Amino acid sequence: xxxxxxxxxxxxxxxxxxxxxxxxxxxxxxxxxxxxxxxxxxxxxxxxxxxxxxxxxxxxxxxxxxxxxxxxxxxxxxxxxxxxxxxxxxxxxxxxxxxxxxxxxxxxxxx
Amino acid sequence: xxxxxxxxxxxxxxxxxxxxxxxxxxxxxxxxxxxxxxxxxxxxxxxxxxxxxxxxxxxxxxxxxxxxxxxxxxxxxxxxxxxxxxxxxxxxxxxxxxxxxxxxxxxxxxxxxx
Numbered sequence: 001x002x003x004x005x006x007x008x009x010x011x012x013x014x015x016x017x018x019x020x021x022x023x024x025x026x027x028x029x030x031x032x033x034x035x036x037x038x039x040x041x042x043x044x045x046x047x048x049x050x051x052x053x054x055x056x057x058x059x060x061x062x063x064x065x066x067x068x069x070x071x072x073x074x075x076x077x078x079x080x081x082x083x084x085x086x087x088x089x090x091x092x093x094x095x096x097x098x099x100x101x102x103x104x105x106x107x108x109x110x111x
Numbered sequence: 112x113x114x115x116x117x118x119x120x121x122x123x124x125x126x127x128x129x130x131x132x133x134x135x136x137x138x139x140x141x142x143x144x145x146x147x148x149x150x151x152x153x154x155x156x157x158x159x160x161x162x163x164x165x166x167x168x169x170x171x172x173x174x175x176x177x178x179x180x181x182x183x184x185x186x187x188x189x190x191x192x193x194x195x196x197x198x199x200x201x202x203x204x205x206x207x208x209x210x211x212x213x214x215x216x217x218x219x220x221x222x223x224x225x
Binding site: 032034041042043044045046049051087093094096097098099100101102103104 | 115142144146153154155156159161166167169199201203205207208209210211212213214215216217218219
């Protein structure tokens, strides 16, 4: 799986959009970009994933650049409950379900 | 639908002992993966089972082992516990063997080795 790079921490004001970047410059054509988050001491929670196209669900939007070397997770209206560590993971579709977690980004949503 | 359950939630053991942790996946899910989370190493993959077969294994010593039963429930065992085995152990389940799918994590078992 391709290595991903994320900023270690970010702040966001409550009610504003949180934009979390992820670099995956060595990603291969068959690797998906997955985002999970982990609220303190709980199990990670799936957010969204995509291959080439931008994706949106009830939690977030995922914007993948055309060259697929980077992506951005967008939480449109961040709340205090969105304070968590966010992990960006590149995963192939045929190598089982193993996830390789990096350090993630610690997002602090402030009132 | 019930989520992934892990038992016990907390465990205290002493060095040299062994421990068995249990994970019950979401009903209908046949894939179970295990992860270890420590402050120093972060989240690290241990192994994955699908339909009772181990499909992937992380870089952990042989003291760490696992198995999956016909009802998809999984157990992991750590023998000869060391202080460094103190961690949050997480399991995740998925309906598919791989591919374009999400995984659902349990709340974890927090193991403390004294």
